[in-house]
Amino acid sequence: xxxxxxxxxxxxxxxxxxxxxxxxxxxxxxxxxxxxxxxxxxxxxxxxxxxxxxxxxxxxxxxxxxxxxxxxxxxxxxxxxxxxxxxxx
Numbered sequence: 190x191x192x193x194x195x196x197x198x199x200x201x202x203x204x205x206x207x208x209x210x211x212x213x214x215x216x217x218x219x220x221x222x223x224x225x226x227x228x229x230x231x232x233x234x235x236x237x238x239x240x241x242x243x244x245x246x247x248x249x250x251x252x253x254x255x256x257x258x259x260x261x262x263x264x265x266x267x268x269x270x271x272x273x274x275x276x277x278x
Contacts, residue, residue: 192223204270214259215270221252222274 192200197220201211204219211217228245232238256278260267271278 192220192227196223204273214255214262215266218252218255218259218270219274221248221255222276224248225252 198208200219200223201216202208205211205213205216211220225245225248228241228248232242232245235241256267256271259270260278267278
């Protein structure tokens with residue numbers, strides 16, 4: 190269920206400034222988006238798994254806060270990120 194090291198490194202390489210940039214808002218949003226997509230598939234398959242559904246809601250809330258911060262601090266990067274990830278802004 191968790192992201193593999195290879196997948197995580199690929200996301201960091203794609204959205205980060207360098208290989209070690211795992212703390213920027215863009216990378217965090219991209220990692221959360223991947224986790225949300227994986228967990229959404231799980232919740233759709235297992236309808237009664239309310240614990241995972243609760244975790245999914247928490248992840249979405251965390252991503253929303255990060256997106257709000259990014260929109261406030263760097264609007265250009267925000268627009269680019271939501272287009273690349275194909276998420277609503």
